[in-house]
Amino acid sequence: MSDKHNTPAEKTINRREFLRLTAVGVAVAAGTRAVTSTKASSDAPKGKHQWAMVIDQSKCTGCNYCTLACQAHNDVNPDIQWNIVVADGMVGDMQIFVPRPCMHCEKAPCVEVCPVKASYYRDDGIVMMDYDRCIGCRYCQVACPYEARSFNWEKFTGENPAVPEWGTPEVERRPRGVPEKCSFCYQTIDRGLALGLTPGIDPDATPACVNICPTGARMFGDLNDPESLVSRVLHENPSYRLRENLGTGPRVYYLPAFAEKKEA
Amino acid sequence: MLKKILTPWTAWLGFLGIILLGGLIAGILVFWKGLGITNLTDLVPWGLWITIDLSSIALGAGAFSLCAGVYLFGLKRYQPIARTATFVGLIGYTMATLALILDIGKPERFWHSLVYWNTHSLLWEVTMCVVLYLTVLVFEAMPIIANLEWLRKRLPKIAAMMERVHHYAPFLAIVGLGLSSLHQSSLGATYGVIKARPFWFKPEMSVLFMLSAIVGGISLTLFASMLASRLTSKAKTNDALIERVAHFVGYLLIGYFYFRAWDALSTTYTYDPGRSEGLNLITKGPLAFNFWIVEMLFGMIVPMIILLYKPARTNRFWRMVALLLVAAGVVAFRWDTNITGLLVVMPYVPGQAIAYTSYKPSLIEIMAGAAIIAYGLTAFSLGVKYLRVVDHSLIEEEHAKVKVEAVEAVGI
Numbered sequence: 285m286s287d288k289h290n291t292p293a294e295k296t297i298n299r300r301e302f303l304r305l306t307a308v309g310v311a312v313a314a315g316t317r318a319v320t321s322t323k324a325s326s327d328a329p330k331g332k333h334q335w336a337m338v339i340d341q342s343k344c345t346g347c348n349y350c351t352l353a354c355q356a357h358n359d360v361n362p363d364i365q366w367n368i369v370v371a372d373g374m375v376g377d378m379q380i381f382v383p384r385p386c387m388h389c390e391k392a393p394c395v396e397v398c399p400v401k402a403s404y405y406r407d408d409g410i411v412m413m414d415y416d417r418c419i420g421c422r423y424c425q426v427a428c429p430y431e432a433r434s435f436n437w438e439k440f441t442g443e444n445p446a447v448p449e450w451g452t453p454e455v456e457r458r459p460r461g462v463p464e465k466c467s468f469c470y471q472t473i474d475r476g477l478a479l480g481l482t483p484g485i486d487p488d489a490t491p492a493c494v495n496i497c498p499t500g501a502r503m504f505g506d507l508n509d510p511e512s513l514v515s516r517v518l519h520e521n522p523s524y525r526l527r528e529n530l531g532t533g534p535r536v537y538y539l540p541a542f543a544e545k546k547e548a
Numbered sequence: 549m550l551k552k553i554l555t556p557w558t559a560w561l562g563f564l565g566i567i568l569l570g571g572l573i574a575g576i577l578v579f580w581k582g583l584g585i586t587n588l589t590d591l592v593p594w595g596l597w598i599t600i601d602l603s604s605i606a607l608g609a610g611a612f613s614l615c616a617g618v619y620l621f622g623l624k625r626y627q628p629i630a631r632t633a634t635f636v637g638l639i640g641y642t643m644a645t646l647a648l649i650l651d652i653g654k655p656e657r658f659w660h661s662l663v664y665w666n667t668h669s670l671l672w673e674v675t676m677c678v679v680l681y682l683t684v685l686v687f688e689a690m691p692i693i694a695n696l697e698w699l700r701k702r703l704p705k706i707a708a709m710m711e712r713v714h715h716y717a718p719f720l721a722i723v724g725l726g727l728s729s730l731h732q733s734s735l736g737a738t739y740g741v742i743k744a745r746p747f748w749f750k751p752e753m754s755v756l757f758m759l760s761a762i763v764g765g766i767s768l769t770l771f772a773s774m775l776a777s778r779l780t781s782k783a784k785t786n787d788a789l790i791e792r793v794a795h796f797v798g799y800l801l802i803g804y805f806y807f808r809a810w811d812a813l814s815t816t817y818t819y820d821p822g823r824s825e826g827l828n829l830i831t832k833g834p835l836a837f838n839f840w841i842v843e844m845l846f847g848m849i850v851p852m853i854i855l856l857y858k859p860a861r862t863n864r865f866w867r868m869v870a871l872l873l874v875a876a877g878v879v880a881f882r883w884d885t886n887i888t889g890l891l892v893v894m895p896y897v898p899g900q901a902i903a904y905t906s907y908k909p910s911l912i913e914i915m916a917g918a919a920i921i922a923y924g925l926t927a928f929s930l931g932v933k934y935l936r937v938v939d940h941s942l943i944e945e946e947h948a949k950v951k952v953e954a955v956e957a958v959g960i
Contacts, residue, residue: 306722306726370897372897372898372899372900373899382897382898384896384897393742393743393744396668396669396741397670397741398666398669399666399669399672399675400661400664400665400666400672401664401666402660417660418653418654419652419653419654419658420652420654420657421651421652421653421671422653423669423738425590425593426593426594426742426745426890427742428744429743429744429896431590431591431896434590435583435590435593437582437583437584437588438582438584439582459654460582461583461652461653462653462654524898526896526897527744527894527896530743531743
């Protein structure tokens with residue numbers, strides 16, 4: 285082989301050939317990919333159900349029950365909150381709150397950027413984390429516009445202070461070195477559906493934060509079902525989503541608080 | 549007896565050894581206790597180590613740029629410098645790998661990035677390119693490693709085989725150019741696609757990363773060669789060659805400065821939530837010194853003048869200063885870019901004000917980071933001493949030999 289490459293004439297031809305072959309190879313690979321890659325990670329999910337949450341800010345009192353129930357049911361480290369309640373401005377003389385779970389975006393930046401597909405879409409729109417696959421690079425955390433992801437800087441050991449008062453753990457604790465976030469209590473939804481229940485109506489099929497809310501500020505249901513509570517509420521009321529201008533398409537909708545509603 | 553042992557060389561190795569030992573301890577602590585012992589937070593999840601990772605890749609870019617120049621654009625006489633650059637590149641990319649292994653939360657799953665593909669992720673692309681390019685660099689560096697005296701004596705056949713890889717240099721240069729162009733710019737795009745952080749979200753990011761990498765990578769290689777030739781007789785440089793490449797770096801700097809300055813300037817015209825706050829951080833805030841002095845003044849303008857003004861350029865000391873400043877400026881650019889985007893905390897609650905957070909690397913992070921750099925210095929020092937990495941006379945002879953053989957083979 286080496287003799288061959290010592291001749292300049294052959295070398296140039298080979299180089300040119302190599303270049304051409306490379307170009308052809310790349311073109312073929314790109315073409316094949318364009319044709320075959322109909323299902324990419326960024327394809328918006330189109331399952332039978334499309335879960336969504338509606339939060340009525342005129343009803344939220346900032347009691348933090350949702351946070352606590354979430355901590356218990358998902359066995360979350362007390363240093364981490366999947367479901368945080370943030371104080372916002374005032375309407376009249378009433379304090380307004382923004383409870384913030386994961387937005388389960390239709391075009392989720394975390395899913396797009398994850399190098400190993402540890403973040404992915406379920407068919408029902410839930411943005412899931414595969415904690416066994418995640419390498420802990422934290423690109424998703426950097427990309428999330430809602431600070432919805434918390435990294436396990438340390439291993440969560442010991443007792444969960446929210447258990448048993450606020451519920452019992454339904455999922456495994458996440459290991460050290462991966463980020464974690466709200467999952468819309470997928471375990472409850474899946475079990476409930478298997479039992480023939482309807483998420484959003486039957487508490488046994490509904491996320492913990494929705495069940496616990498004492499004022500009924502949180503609603504959950506299927507956007508594909510026009511008769512579901514969330515579909516009707518969104519149809520009849522003005523609503524907004526967080527950082528909507530980014531085009532992420534959150535599945536958590538907020539009903540803004542108006543002065544007259546809050547007083548009532 | 550003591551005098552015999554304590555030479556500048558052993559003192560240097562001892563100094564590096566101490567830093568490496570500190571890093572080893574820090575590394576073991578990180579693997580044992582987790583990233584909780586760093587000062588990284590959920591708001592600033594990328595810090596010092598990411599900067600070291602980005603910088604070593606950027607400063608390793610001399611390898612692909614110079615190899616492309618030598619083997620693809622026919623600038624054969626610069627081959628000795630490309631040879632040094634290849635070795636510097638190999639060191640840079642292994643440094644980056646070390647930094648990444650430390651930085652990821654699940655180091656034992658590093659192989660997941662090769663097995664589970666998300667082709668939409670820029671980090672996936674960067675990982676694939678870096679792994680493939682590291683392989684290319686290993687092949688490119690084989691003729692250099694074949695210089696090891698021990699290898700030549702003990703395994704002459706293998707050494708000869710490794711040396712023959714030299715003949716495939718043009719092919720490796722093509723692959724290297726492609727892979728490097730991809731991941732050097734994609735590292736910029738890694739930041740550039742993050743819409744949630746307006747300071748990063750712009751298409752120029754990839755162009756700036758690519759340009760700064762070429763400028764910084766060539767500069768570091770030239771600086772390292774010159775420094776080595778000053779310190780030891782093992783390194784032999786052809787100063788005219790280095791000076792000519794340094795002159796070229798001066799012109800490259802004009803291009804880099806043009807893009808960088810316009811990029812910064814264009815963000816000043818209107819208030820843009822997040823972006824303007826980021827601009828404040830680098831122009832008036834805690835990063836102002838880095839931006840104005842390290843990046844702009846000493847990272848671009850001063851070296852540009854030195855490298856383009858002949859009397860200054862031909863002075864070896866000032867040329868070395870200029871080249872080092874360029875490399876430092878590129879590191880500062882990586883640090884500023886990464887940290888500014890993270891320090892500006894964009895509110896997700898409507899109507900809330902944009903906040904700032906802060907980050908200072910912990911002692912553990914500094915110790916481990918210093919050890920990664922010390923590893924690079926050790927590898928280069930050993931390379932100069934035992935592999936004749938900086939030896940501009942060596943390759944020229946080989947080249948002459950190849951040329952003669954070629955003429956005979958053609959049979960003129």
